[in-house]
Amino acid sequence: MPPRSNPKPKATGGGSRPGPARGGPGGGGAGRGGGGIGLASTPSAGHITTVGVRRPGYGSGGNEVDVLINAYPVTIPQANIHHYDVIEPDVARRIKVLLVRQLQDAVAPEVFSPKVAYDGEKNIFAARELSIGSGRFDVSLPNPRASSRPPKVYQIRLTKVQTINPELLQRFSEGTQSQDNAVQTAITALNVVVRMAPLDLAANPASTSKTNYAFDARSIYVNNEVKAIGGGIELWRGYFQSIRPSIGRMIINVDIATATMYKPGPLISLILEFLGQNNVSVLAPNQLQERQRSSISRFLSGLEIITPHTETGREKGKERPKKIKKATREGADALMFTDKEGKQVSVASYFRKLNMPLRYPNLFCVDVGRGGAIPLELCVVPPGRIMKKEVPTELKKAVLDFATKKPKERLQSIEQGLPVLRYTQSEYIGQFGMQINTSGGPLRVKARVLAPPALLYNPKSRVKKVVPRDGAWNMVDKQFYDPKRINRWVIVVYSPKQRFNDTHVANMVQGLQAAASKVGMVIEEKNPICRWENGQANIGQQLLNAGKACFDKNNKAGGPDLIIAVLPDNVQDFYNAVKHFGDIKQGVATQCLRSSKAFRANEQYWMNVLLKVNVKLGGMNLIPEATPVSPIQSIPTLIIGADVAHPPPGLEEAASYTSVVGNVDSNAVRYIANIQVQKGRVEIIEDLKEMVKYLITSYKSYQGAVEKKPPTSGPKRIIFYRDGVSEGQFQHVLDQELPMIKAACEETKTDAKITLIIVGKRHHIRFIPVNAQLTDDARRGNCAAGTVIDRGIGHPTEFDYYLLSHGALLGTSRPSHYSVLYDENRFTADSIHALSFALCHVYARATRSVSIPAPVYYADIVCARAKIHFDPSSVEASETGTLDSSQLASALEAKKKAFRPLHPTQANRMYFS
Known part of the structure; x- marks a missing residue:
């Protein structure tokens, strides 16, 4: 139920509300520990604290509709939950789970009846207080070997931590309880409880089911639906579940999930498929390049394999998996070790003595740690081993196709x-007094569909204003709001001339010029220089030579304004090199085209290309019309998008990349970017103060030089959209990043009120329309663009909302989750909803609204393109592989030294578009 002391406020003309600042440090009651703003009608609510801003009220704009949410109501337990800390030996998580199961089933069943819920790490939750005595238990696992040696004994210690009264979850959902550690622990406990039944089923050795299971932190995957996609990878369908607090109740969010798995079977077959080879001899060390061996090591690291040859004398199927560390540099016939007799022997000769001669003794082995090396032919990959690595680019479409489902199909x-x-069979859910009601179907909540903003084009256009429909519009009869002129340009073709010849180039030039005239752009040079080049040569010199040729052809009037590079398909290295030597080093705008797309392209294609080219040259494609609910133009506003990009899974890189992108114009459509290198896997933006100072200074400079504002003018509002931060890091953002933003304002003498909003995309909430007539497209069946929900599934006390701002092209649309952490501008719910929705329509590269505000989208792109700031021939431009702690610091310094900042000519342009 909604907080009773927060009546719905009326929106003011400025989209803000008067009063003291809310949120975070210095924000009174809205920050954690701030007190102050309570729920007046609830006696115990005066002390309520929050991480972010207290919800100021609910939105009322738009047309109300009913939608389904992929969640179900959860009945909160009535009895206390007893929390125990588990101190165990330092062994793998899988072994810990087996030890606790053995403890309950065989060692002390009288203590652990009914069974407890264990998270696999440090926490046990029980529905009753346990009589644990001293808390020390000796546990051993059945020895799978036919050996007279006694099994190893592990000592497990349990300590009572706390007793949790689940009533606090009810109070929290009703807005009368702070989200403290006890609340978070209670939510964790319920999540552990709901996971136990499927975990037990999967681990039950007596099960006759042929179904295999795999798990990660929140999902369970089953092999009922499997698809092999090549590269040694297969996909499994799974199910995500997470209990979450919501307004007035607890819910469990359930969604489909997809896991990438190593393809089961002989390890040799897996590696050959990964390499795209079918000849076993290529796995001999003298046939492998070091880059290939490193690539194989990264792919295999962490993979658990079994060695069936060691099952002699064991109970079949009890083989304990071994985890691969890396691939060896030597073959089995050359890799030496010291045997029990103190003699140096090769791995191949060792197995020959065991009467197990190797069929492929010259192939490399896999290192499984502690000096162990196993020949490839003796290794088997069991089913259900999750691959925690980045999927190769060429396979990502296959993953997307498998994971994509339309809303109704997803719900089914x-x-x-x-x-x-x-849920109904779980003894754990029953003994904890929980109920998950799925019989009534998924939750049905109230949503609102916001009206899209009107978008303005050039006054010379036949159509000067457009209102998007279903999140889309087109360029018919419209000219760019501020079209730019291309005086001189060159074309460099890296596709073979027999595939992309003079005729194709002529058609391309004609098509681009015809489209340019329709959108208001003028291309002065009608016959640009075109050169075919070999991409294996020096791309930087090739682009420089093309620029010099353009300079000479035009009587030394100047170099090119634009370089168009026609590239082969799926060659990322070409793209990075062109962007590095063009945008970064030479300061010339570049536009890369795929030869297969540019080949006989239609007008729509060239229109889309010009959307990017125009803003790269400093133009503006459109501006949003000012509205009284969410004005951008009337109050000088700097809108910033910020993101951090970390190394992909399975790669221990030294560096992460941070970016901030902010507008310089009064319409919030022209953006500039700043990107930096920092320590790997650090989420907080370390150089944020200097980066924001750069944006503020650039904003003031543009306002004075271009918009002719007074020299002292600067932003009066800073709206900071932060991407990629989990809920557990919200407080860190407030404690560390917000002070840096304030310091940047102070040092630039900028008196701006700050609003800080987290934009979340990595969640599993989905909207399914109840009425098919209210969908964006009957074929896709998604909710309409502009669907916003701030009731029914939001945070019980904090200012958050879900906004579906785009029309999906495939599958089920994912709404973005916005959490307002700090707000000196006193936005109402309606005004912040409208502002965020409007910013999703100014993304320059498309005539569609996008899923997140444009500056956040741009920040994500800038981070993703960090590699273009490194010379393509340098080591720093490539993945450096696994680094130990002693190498990380020097590797980071090398990254920073090799990082080349953007050329000054491009620094004030949207080179990232």
């Missing part, structure tokens, strides 16, 4: 997966 798949999650 979720309902079909409920038996796997075993």
Whole structure:
């Protein structure tokens, strides 16, 4: 139920509300520990604290509709939950789970009846207080070897931590309880409880089911639906579940999930498929390049394999998996070790003595740690081993195709997966007094569909204003708001001339010029220089030579304004090199085209190309019309998008990349970017103060030089959209990043009120329309662009909302989750909803609204393109592989030294578009 002391406020003309600042440090009651703003009608609510801003009220704009959410109501337990800390030996998580199961089933069943819920790490939750005595238990696992030696004994210690009264979850959902550690622990406990039944089923050795299971932190995957996609990878369908607090109740969010798995079977077959080879001899060390061996090591690291040859004398199927560390540099016939007799022997000769001669003794081995090396032919990959690595680019489409489902299909798949999650059969859920009601179907909540903003084009256009429909519009009869002129340009073709010849180039030039005239752009040079080049040569010199040729052809009037590079398909290295030597080093705008797309392209294609080219040259494609609810133009506003990009999974890189992108114009459509290098896997933006100072200074400079504002003018509002931050890091953002933003304002003498909003995309909430007539497209069946929900599934006390701002092209649309952490501008719910929705329409590269505000989208792109700031021939431009701690610091310094900042000519342009 909603907080009773927060009546719905009326929106003011400025989209803000008067009063003291809210949120975070210095924000009174809105920050954690701030007190102050309570729920007046609830006696115990005066002390309520929050991480972010307290919800100021609910939105009322737009047309109300009903939608389904992929979540189900959860009945909160009535009895206390007893929390125990588990101190165990330092062993793998899988072994810990087996030890606790053995503890409950065989060692002390009288203590652990009914069974407890264990998270696999440090926490046990029990529905009753345990009589644990001293808390020390000796546990051993059955020895799989036919050996007279006694099994190893592990000592497990349990300590009572706290007793949790689940009533606090009810109070929290009703807005009368702070989100403290006890609340978070109670939520964690319920999540552990709901996971136990499927975990037990999967681990039950007596099960006759042929179904295999795999798990990660929140999902369970089953092999009922599997698709092999090549590269040694297969996909499994799974089910995500997470209990979450919501307004007035607890819910469990259930969604389909996809896991990338190593393809089961002989390890040799897996590696050959990964390499795209079928000849076993290529796995001999003298046939492998070091880059290939490193690539194989990265692919295999962490993979658990079994060695069936060692099952002699064991109970079949009890083989304990071994985890691969890396690939060896030597073959089995050359890799030496010291045997039990103290003699140096090769791996191949060792197995020959065991009467197990190797069929392929010259192939490399896999290192499984502690000096162990196993020949490839003796290794087997069991089913259900999750690959925690980045999927190769060429396979990502296959993953997307497998994971994509339309809303109704997605809901049907979720309902079909409920038996796997075993909510009604779980003894754990029952003994904890929980109920998960799935019989009534998914939750039905109230949503609103916001009106899209009107978008303005050039006054010379036949159509000067457009209102998007279903999140889309087109360029018919419209000219760019501020079209730019191309005086001189060159074309460099890296596709073979027999595939992209003079005729294709002539058609390309004609098509680009015809489209340019329709959108208001003028291309002065009608016959640009075109050169075919070999991409294996020096691309930087090739682009420089093309620029010099353009300079000479035009009587030394100047070099090119634009370089168009026609590239082969799926060659990322070409792209990085062109962007590095063009945008970064030479300061010339570049536009890369795929030869297969530019070949006989239609007018729509060239229109899309010009959307990017125009803003790269400093133009503006459109501006949003000012509205009284969410004005951008009337109050000088700097809108910043910020993101951090970390190394991909499985790669221990030294560096992460941070970016901030902010507007310089009064319409919030022209943006500039700043990117930096920092320590790997650090989420907080370390150089944020200097980066924001750069944006503020650039904003003031543009306002004075271009918009002719007074020299002292600067932003009066800073709206900071932060991407990629988990809920557990919200307080860190407030404690560390917000002070840097304030310091940047102070040092630039900028008196701006700050609003800080987290934009979340990595969640599993989905909207399914109830009425098919209210969808964006009957074929896709998604909710309409502009669907916003701030009731029913939001945070019980904090200012958050879900906004579906785009029309999906494939599958089920993912709404973005916005959490307002700090707000000196006193935005109402309606005004912040409208502002965020409007910013999703100014993304320059498309005539569609996008899923997140344009500056956040741009920041994500800038981070993703960090590699273009490194010379393509340098080591720093490539993945450096696994680094130990002693190498990380020097590697980071090398990265920073090799990082080349953007050329000054491009620094004030949208080179990232």
